[in-house]
Amino acid sequence: MTGLRIVGKIPVTRRTSAEKWYLKASSSLVNLRSQAVTEKPWGGVFRVETDHRVELFTESISFDHRLYQQDIAGSIAHARMLASVGLLTLDEADQIVKTLEQIREEIAAGKFEFRIGWEDIHMHIERVLTERLGDIGRKLHTARSRNDQVATDFRLWVRDAIDTLIPLIRKLQAAFVNRCEGDFDCILPGYTHLRRAQPVLAPHYWLAYC
Template sequence: MTEKLWGGRFQKGTDKVVEDFHSSIRFDQRLYRQDIKGSMAHARMLGRQGIITLEDANKILEGLGAILADIDAGTVEFDVAAEDIHMNIEKLLTERVGEVGKKLHTGRSRNDQVALDIRLYLRDEIEETMILLQSLIKTLLERAEENIDTIMPGYTHLQKAQPITLAHHLLAYVQMFERDLGRLKDCARRMNLSPLGSGAWQVLPFPWTVKVLPRSFFLMALQKTA
């Protein structure tokens, strides 16, 4: 029997070529912060609900905090054989705190974990992009105000057509970027729904997963269905 999470019925190990092909750690390692944040919230919930002891929950939290610090410091070498960021962190956790680390996945679907990581990551990236875009819009407005009387040629079909002001030209880009900002705000709103409790598609039978955890991430609402 293999030691893979999904390998219970397999008698032989995975060929290295196939293992390398299926491994996603090279690109999904960027989700480490969100994955650990989600796991810490899940561990706290398990402890507070009495599903695991508070002592075990605290051990898991300490282990996850140390792993986060090590990854931030660049001292962690991810394992391709562990396939993805979720299994890498779970492996690092059990190595650090022992068997108690395996309790972290109690009442949690891997599908939920992946969906939450991606939503939190996208929400963080959207927020950072919006800040940069707002700064760009502010700079363009300042430059436009400085160049209200600066004359420049206006072009149509790559040919000089008639004189316009530089301010007019810059404000056209302000309008375009404001549209982009609106799209990002809408995308952030759509990302701000909790997938927790969905499972693979059939919904998990644990109400505390659905009702308690979303508040840990300041998510506005639950998805209406899995």
């Protein structure tokens, strides 16, 4: 089988029906974008705003706002990576990092406005970043998809949650051990398949949770 090599543009007279349809659709898409009124980044082809009931159904900012620290930490790391490979200048990266740090402080202080229409924490941070930095802020998403960003946020959040829970679990384990010291003379029935099987000491029962 030989490969097909195309050089230059395909003559108009030789375009297939599929190619003609694509050109027509692309032209219509440009016209729709010029008439778009929605401010959503994905809403370039829409000529009316999203129904508020749909926004209430699809929003996640009411619960994913808790990901703001991880989202900003991932974006700061990404900005520094882009600068290290020359896709951002050092000045651009510094501006992005400083603005992201300002946004993080504003959210932590309760001075950041959350809006249902902006859907999620990623959109909120991105929107404010680009409002303050313009095209420099938009460069942050070079070489990164939203799916990359979401997956990274979740992983970082779980890691941080584990770090928070470990000392609390250790405190709970210590409480069970301390309880054992006062319950050595307490005998309880041990159950197997909901039936009493043998007597066990209460400390044996407490330590089962450690």
